[in-house]
Amino acid sequence: MKGKFVTHEQVFTWMERERGLVVITERAQKKYHHLLPSHLITVKTAKELFFSPWEAVYRYTLQGKTWVIEEKVEHSSFPSFLVLLPCEAKAILEVTDVNFMTEDTPDLGYARRRRGVTLIIVGCERIEQTCFCSLVGCSPFWRHRESVFLFPWKGHFYLEDGEEKLSLSPFEDPQKAQAVETFFAETICTLPLPLPANFPEKLYAHFDDPLWQKMAWHCVNCGACTYLCPTCYCFDLSVDGKLRGLTLHTWDSCMFPKFTLHASSHNPRPTGKERVRQRVMHKFSYFPLRNKYYGCVGCGVCREICPVNWDIKEVVEGMVRQVER
Amino acid sequence: MYERALTELASKILGEVEGIIGYAPGSLPFHMRPFLCQREEDIACLSFNHFARPNLARYLLTLEMRKKRVAIVVKGCDARTVIVLLKEGQVKRENLYLIGAPCHGMVSVSKLEERFGVLSPPDFVWEADTFTWRGERFAIRDFLEDSCERCAYPNPPWYDALLGEELPKPPVLPGGRDYLGRIKALPLEKRWEFFAQEMEKCIRCYACRNSCPLCYCTECFVDQTRPSWLSQAATRNENLFFHLGRSLHMAGRCTECGACERACPLGIPIGLLPLYVEELIREHFAFEAGMNLDTPAPLLTYRENDPNEFIR
Amino acid sequence: MNGEVGIRIKEKNIYVPTMVPILEVIQETRDIKTFRVQRPSSFFYHPGQFAEIFVPGKGEAPFSITSSPQEERFLEFSIKRIGVVTDALHRLNPGDSVGVRGPYGNGFPVSSLLHSSLLFIGGGIGLAPLRSLINYVLSPQERINFREIILLYGARTPQDLVFQWELKRWAEHRDLTLWVTVDQGDSSWSGIVGLVPEVLKKVVEVEPIGWKSIVCGPPIMIKFTIKALLEMGFQVKDIITTLEMRMKCGVGKCGRCNIGPYYVCKDGPVFSYQELQEMPEEY
Structure with missing residues (x-):
């Protein structure tokens, strides 16, 4: 014991x-x-x-004609x-x-x-x-x-x-x-039963399901759910400052169009549908396919705070029905 | 609320319009969600009550909706937002059918929780301006969202059809609940302290911006890179810069619907800033956004004979 | 470390670049320049890998390395002016410095190409990653490991052809057959005119057995070139291409460059057409 x-x-x-x-x-x-x-x-x-x-992450400073990089160590x-x-x-x-x-x-x-x-x-x-x-x-x-x-x-x-x-x-x-x-x-x-066996594989096969469009409709594509999600780990590296400044490591969200926007202005995830699908797929298919665990822990925070009641549990259950049809 | 009127109207107009943007019961109790009714069988889902919080005007701006003639369910504040969108040329009048919903105000879940603890839907029986909890009667007005507490326009100023009767103007609330007034009454340092503290909390998830139907810029100034206006770091000052920037951009346009404030997952009273700006607009220009289609918006109108020199 | 005695090895922060001087800048076309920068020590790479280049005050962006790994002194990057970072890069001169971190990505599957004949097909600036591999396989040490080598290169106009000096060298190279085409010719152009996929079917006559094709260029060109290769009888596994995505970290952590469960920065950017077919079309 x-x-x-x-x-x-x-x-x-x-x-x-x-x-x-x-x-x-x-x-x-x-x-x-x-x-x-x-x-x-x-x-x-x-x-x-x-x-x-x-x-x-680091500080860059122009000293004379050379750039000096100093790592920031906490x-x-x-x-x-x-x-x-x-x-x-x-x-x-x-x-x-x-x-x-x-x-x-x-x-x-x-x-x-x-x-x-x-x-x-x-x-x-x-x-x-x-x-x-x-x-x-x-x-x-x-x-x-x-x-x-x-x-x-x-x-x-x-x-x-x-x-x-x-x-x-x-x-x-x-x-x-x-x-x-x-x-x-x-x-x-x-408690409710776990998601069906091999759900990550099955969900992946439903990448082109028309249901995504319908499910994404009322999402406003803000970053509230991703920022308060205990698992969402996507980040950005950006600079702040011209002649001296910092390279920053900041939270970022797959809900924002800029997340995947190419310099050429092409965007592989141009609308809410692709971005919502990415969020769900990342947690319930891609992450478990790579790392064996689900990328969602079922805490329900995103359901609680969503300004328009976009509900990941409901979406996943909808997809379960879809893959088991 | 209004279910019968809604279903009757929806059956009548669906076909004439390609869709009805309305509310349907959400996945959680005390939540309603935006719903696009496009088929006969969707009509039964349409409903309205004290939890129909989101401002649906936002959904008129999606690419898909811009191309269609649609009907939209609007509360007083939402209708005002639609009027601003019309004035700014974002939507076309001939593409719109406004279903007005006289509104008793939206009920705040956190205020209910504060009073009743963990909420159980069967405990509540809802009526238009009162509700009972385990048999005890309460006034809706005591549990309103902050934005609804200060609302002066329960009826849409413009509509094609109205669900129910127009409501009388709500009484002016006692001073104690006017929270903008409370902040304004503070000495300058205290005010700064208050905002500094609130801004510290912001994580820049942009739920406020994305929930606002009038924040429709294709590229928000915070996302611009040439030049880049603010740092990606969500520090107090950068956050304040974003919120001030947004408020100024809303000047004379904000309809005080409170969508931004209700969207904030951290409970920052972000509506205070645009609210204050609108108060100034009222004071200086005697103007309120979205009340009619004809009065020119003071900050969006250029006149050669403008009395102020700086604008000429 | 709880009372442990020993040498503290400085941990490496993977996001910190090494600043290196620009040695040479070559104006390739109106909006493409090749930057030759000093190769940082312990920067070892394979053809087809990329690096993140950092311009202080402007940001970082990923670029494929166009020089052959056999060049010990320098790295080369061919960069089109298109956004904030590339615009800043184009203003730099020899003597200025940039940050480099990498190499990242899988690179071309060189070992699986051994003893095959290689058909390189490049469009526009897509020749940049190919060039690294072309020069690698053409090198005296490596040439013996590959059979016939063909390069078909196309650009919109004669002015858009990159590496003109290199093309001249390759044209004279007896171990490589070179075809150059432009979509639109002009008075100065006496070569082939036509879109890459069409020219491919017209001029390249190969029996696809024992051949591998490596295709790189704009998405639309890749799409139609692959179609043409399939018509010519190429197997899906023998067609190799590279993908572009917005990438930040370079090591599969920041979460933006995935196509399905694959990170382009880590599992790519080089994929066979067979692999691409199994991925969702979200790129």
Whole structure:
């Protein structure tokens, strides 16, 4: 039996003590503000900690007649612990890490901030109406061997992997731990089934489906969903400044026409249809075809914030019906 | 709301128009979404209620729609937007059929959540200007979106058909809820502090711009590269520059529909800037955008005998 | 590193370019210039790969390397003036410096071309990536590994032909058969007039077995040339082409240059027509 237990008090005190080193996501804070210290540093999304909305890669300066390039290296004492929900953790571990932390060509900015940060996953007691994590291989109790897992259980926290990583002294209660495991297993059985086997391949075969046109109609092509998505990692490199300036690494979005616009003014994704299709395909076909995991964790944030109720779950379910016809 | 009138009208005009841009129930409770009704069987989907938030005028500007004669469901603010688009030559009058929807204002989900916690649709029974929650009665006016709280035009100033009766002008709200007034009342440094803080949050997703039917430039100034007007870095100053630029570009054109503000995923009260600009326009030119087709727009009209020298 | 003792190796930031001087600028046509820049140390590449060129204050853009990897001293890029970065590049002179990072992309599948006859077909500035491979296979060390070599090159007008000096050299090369055509001739032009795909069917008489064709040029030219090659009996796997996309990072991370699950910057830019057929048509 892997899981042990700690008291609310223990977790609370630990977080108070490590305060400057602990960051919590807004969604985790909202869910567990009654159990955790209220004034932890919060971030809107987990990804922005590692994949900054913007950062300078290097500075260029014209000195006399030569250009001098100085790499920007951040030396910040960065938080060591990130408290987040299972879907947010899955997004980091199985999507953004996979993209940025490749061995041959690591994205150094991301890697520097990411290394040495321990993820503390707090499982979900309650499932929101926008959640659909069970469709994409996630669950309210999704755990990962490299991360700590906490789950509120009858006045205590169920804890996995926290003994060493957080130096907490948990107590054992095999019977209670068994009850937790059973609860997890039973709850998962009640959740919607995962997407069909080989959905990425099947969806890819429906690239030219006329349904895309219909589904894209009311999307306004803003970047809200991509920017607040925990997995969306597309970025741009741009310059800021003439004779001296910075080369910037900034968030970018496949929803913007400029994202793929050629200098010749040709655009391979000229309308909303192509861009919406790219967003869905990238998450549900291209990314899993390359990296085995879905590029969506089913957190439902995009469904919640979309100004026109463009709903990725609905679209994916529509495509499931289409591919299974 | 208006379902019967809508279906009757839609059955009558579909065919005469190639499509009806309206609202259909969304995928989540308390959400309505833009819907393009093109076939007989779509008509049943058309509906309208206190959650028909998006300004549909935006959809008139898609390439596909520009070529067609379409009908569009409009609230007061949306109709004003269509009039601005007509004046600016973006849409053709002969291609349009306006279905006016007298509007009691849109209800804010976050204000409902603030009062009732986690929302469950069966708890609510909706009527025109009141609703009940678990049997208890509340006034719609107490839960309106900010933009609707300040609205003075519940009825479309121009329409081809009206669903229901015109509504009386809503009463002027007590000062406490006039949030532009509250900001204006602050000393200058406090005002700056407020905006600095809000601008810090902006991630430049452009949900505000893309939701606005009057932000239709083929290439927005933020995307231009020759020259490049602002940095890609979403810093406070660059963000402010974008929002100020946008507000100034909207001067005398904004119909105060609040689409930009409601679109913001970070809850920045971004409508304040265009709202203030419109207040100045009212003050200096006694003009409100989109009230009729004839009054020339003050900032888009050139006159040789303009009293101001700088323009001559 | 928790108390670890040892030498800290400086980590490489993949987005930081190396600044190198421009050695020579050659005006190829009205709007195309070839830039010869110093080759950064440890910059090893294959024909068909590309590099990101950085103009301080203006930005970065990807360009295929047109010089042969056997040139040790320099890299060459032929660049058409078309956008912000290329416009800035065209204002630069020998002695000015630019940033280079790369090489990126897969390059031509040289090993699968070995012992074949090669039919190069280029249109306009599309000759640039081909030139790297042509000069590579023509080199004394490599020539023995390939059989017959034909180059068919076309441009809109005689003034739009790039690498005129190189074309002259190739015309005299006994190991290469060269055909040059223009869409529209003028009084100065005594050569072939006609669109590449048509000229291809007229002048190139080969039995496609044992041949590989490498096609590069504007999309419309590629489309019709491939059609002509298929009519001539070429197999889809024996037709090789390169794709262009807006690319930023060069290493398959920034997410914009994909066609289906393939990143043009990493899995391409060189693809066989067989591979292209399996991809969605979104380029």
